[in-house]
Every structure is written in structure tokens, then in C-alpha cells.
Amino acid sequence: MPDWNMLTLVGADRPGIVSRVTRALYTCGCNLGEASMIRLGGNFTIMLMVSGERPREELMAAMRPVAEELGLRIHLDPVPGGLHRHLLPNLQVRVFGADRAGIVADVTEILAEHGFNILELESDVAGDAQHPVYIMNIQGYCERTIEEVQTALSALSTQGVSVDVAPVDILIG
Amino acid sequence: MAILDILKLPDPRLKQVSEPVECFDEDLRGFVADLEETRLAGPAAVGIAAPQVGRFQRIVIVDVSGRPKTPNHGYLILVNPEIVHWEGYAIGREGCLSVPDYTGNVIRATGIRLKAQDLDGRETEYVMEGYEARAVQHEMDHLDGLLFVDRVVSRRTDLYRRKVYQT
Numbered sequence: 481m482p483d484w485n486m487l488t489l490v491g492a493d494r495p496g497i498v499s500r501v502t503r504a505l506y507t508c509g510c511n512l513g514e515a516s517m518i519r520l521g522g523n524f525t526i527m528l529m530v531s532g533e534r535p536r537e538e539l540m541a542a543m544r545p546v547a548e549e550l551g552l553r554i555h556l557d558p559v560p561g562g563l564h565r566h567l568l569p570n571l572q573v574r575v576f577g578a579d580r581a582g583i584v585a586d587v588t589e590i591l592a593e594h595g596f597n598i599l600e601l602e603s604d605v606a607g608d609a610q611h612p613v614y615i616m617n618i619q620g621y622c623e624r625t626i627e628e629v630q631t632a633l634s635a636l637s638t639q640g641v642s643v644d645v646a647p648v649d650i651l652i653g
Numbered sequence: 654m655a656i657l658d659i660l661k662l663p664d665p666r667l668k669q670v671s672e673p674v675e676c677f678d679e680d681l682r683g684f685v686a687d688l689e690e691t692r693l694a695g696p697a698a699v700g701i702a703a704p705q706v707g708r709f710q711r712i713v714i715v716d717v718s719g720r721p722k723t724p725n726h727g728y729l730i731l732v733n734p735e736i737v738h739w740e741g742y743a744i745g746r747e748g749c750l751s752v753p754d755y756t757g758n759v760i761r762a763t764g765i766r767l768k769a770q771d772l773d774g775r776e777t778e779y780v781m782e783g784y785e786a787r788a789v790q791h792e793m794d795h796l797d798g799l800l801f802v803d804r805v806v807s808r809r810t811d812l813y814r815r816k817v818y819q820t
Contacts (some may be wrong), residue, residue, distance in 0.1 A: 564754045566755075566756075568756065569746075611732065622736070648746055649745060649784055650744060650746045650747065650748055650756055651699060651746070651747045651748070651749045651784065651787055651788055652696055652697060652698045652699065652747075652749065652750065652793060653698055653699055653700035653701065653702075653715075653747070653748075653749060653750070653788055653791040653792050
């Protein structure tokens with residue numbers, strides 16, 4: 481089992497970041513595992529599982545010039561575990577409503593009280609500056625029934641937040 | 654009966670287009686029995702297609718009857734299946750016996766009308782919806798050398814493209 485590091489890079493988006501970063505890692509003798517790259521508010525963010533023979537210090541030394549050239553902030557953190565450790569979601573929670581501070585905390589606190597393990601969370605603010613609308617999609621694993629989770633979240637509907645709980649059916653064929 | 658080996662990525666044979674079945678004989682029945690035994694022997698798969706075990710004929714098995722509340726036609730052997738009508742579309746998460754340890758989001762039609770033959774060559778038409786329709790579409794893709802990884806989409810952007818079933 482290789483030792484893994486989590487490489488995190490954040491910076492202003494521009495074409496070519498992924499190719500420069502991954503080429504530098506390959507040149508360093510690294511293998512890539514799972515990766516997540518997304519653009520958030522005009523910023524490019526990337527998290528990469530990286531394994532390889534080189535010591536962390538050497539890897540950081542190799543990545544620093546690339547990060548500087550591209551204007552990226554860089555973290556390299558050792559992480560336990562390897563590939564093929566996916567937890568599969570069984571419930572999806574969709575939330576939308578007039579944007580206000582605390583929506584995420586309100587929803588996720590209730591989920592946490594019911595043992596809901598959040599595996600994926602995406603959110604965005606739609607609408608316009610005068611009437612922002614918060615939209616959030618959560619997938620996770622929970623042993624409670626849909627009805628229990630839905631009932632627990634229903635209190636939020638009185639606060640103008642629409643919450644819908646649905647099963648995530650994973651079809652294997 | 655026998656449990657057959659399942660072809661797994663990156664086996665190039667999974668890209669092969671399968672041929673129609675023309676001979677409805679004992680050999681076909683024996684093969685389908687083996688195919689079903691293979692489906693039941695692995696992870697909880699709701700379907701399996703002949704090319705997944707290296708037989709490149711247009712045969713799939715689908716059975717979603719084990720799921721409570723799911724509208725379904727029970728255990729189905731579909732020979733030379735053909736979808737003649739699609740409607741609606743939705744994203745759902747799929748995995749595959751031929752692609753271990755990965756699941757991804759795929760857009761499928763939510764309702765289909767399907768023609769298929771049985772093991773005696775008799776043709777039947779089915780109207781399917783939801784999970785069963787998705788399972789049939791997933792299995793039928795194998796007959797054309799397609800895996801769900803060929804259709805994986807981003808939930809964030811792809812629901813609006815409806816590119817999958819445009820003709």
C-alpha cells in the first residue's frame with residue numbers, strides 16, 4: 481500500500497493549471513489517485529491524492545515553482561488510506577430557499593442529529609443581488625428512513641426553505 | 654449450469670457490438686441459465702448482458718422484482734431487445750459488474766416502450782418506467798459496446814443537455 485498525500489491547490493482560474501500540475505507530479509514520479517477539481521467563484525480549486533517514492537519535502541520543492549508560476553496556494557498533507565474506499569450514498573437532500581445566513585448549518589445540524597453522513601455537498605447562490613436564492617444538493621448515507629429525515633427537516637419549511645429527501649438508487653448491472 | 658467469467662474494463666471486447674440471435678435452441682437456453690447463475694453469484698446486480706461474459710449476442714436479463722415499491726415486469730429474458738419509444742429523462746447513479754468499484758451519474762429516459770423476443774422467439778412489447786427502464790437501458794448499452802462510463806455526466810451541468818437520446 482503506497483503512502484498517500486493530499487495535494488491542495490487554490491488560485492485564480494486560468495487555462496493550463498491541470499496540465500502543468502499533473503505534468504510536474506508525473507515528472508516527480510508520482511501516481512495520482514482520486515481527484516476533485518472545481519471552479520468556485522472564479523477560483524480554481526483542486527484536491528489530488530498523490531502517491532510516490534519521493535519524500536514529501538522533495539515533492540513540495542518540486543511543486544513550489546509551479547504553484548508560484550501559476551499563482552496557486554499549495555498544501556501537501558499526508559493522509560491515511562488508499563483507493564477503493566468509497567462509501568455509497570443512499571439519500572439525497574435537495575434544499576432551496578431565499579438566501580440567508582445559517583441555512584447550511586440548520587440543515588446539516590438536523591442531518592447530523594439523525595446520523596446522516598454527508599458524502600457530497602454542492603451549493604450555489606442563484607437569483608440576483610436583490611433576491612439571492614440558495615440551492616444545495618447533499619448526498620449521503622443514513623440508516624434512518626426517508627420519512628424520518630423528511631419529517632425532521634420539515635420544520636425548516638416554515639422558515640421559507642424547501643427541503644426534499646429522495647432515495648439514491650444505485651443500479652448495478 | 655456454470656458461473657461464467659465477467660469481462661472487466663479495460664477489456665476491449667466490452668466495446669464490441671453484439672449480433673442478433675437467430676437460433677432459439679437448447680444452446681441458447683443453456684447459455685441464459687448460465688448467465689443468470691453468473692448474475693446471482695456476484696454483487697446484487699439487477700441485470701446482466703451476454704457480452705459481459707464474452708458472448709456477443711443481443712441477450713440481456715433484467716430483474717428488479719427484489720425492490721419493493723418498484724413497478725416491474727418481474728424476471729425478464731430479453732432477446733434482440735429494441736427500444737421503440739423514449740420519454741422523459743433523469744439522472745441516476747449506476748455501477749456495473751464490468752466496472753468494479755466505481756459508480757457514476759448517468760442520464761436515462763424515465764419511460765420506454767420496448768420490443769423483445771423471449772427464448773422461444775416470441776415477440777412481446779413492454780411499457781416500462783423508472784428503475785426498470787433504467788436497468789434495461791443500462792443492459793442494452795452493453796449490446797452496442799457501451800458502458801455506463803461512456804455516459805457519465807455531471808449533475809451540475811449535464812441534466813440540461815439531453816444529448817443522450819437525440820437522434
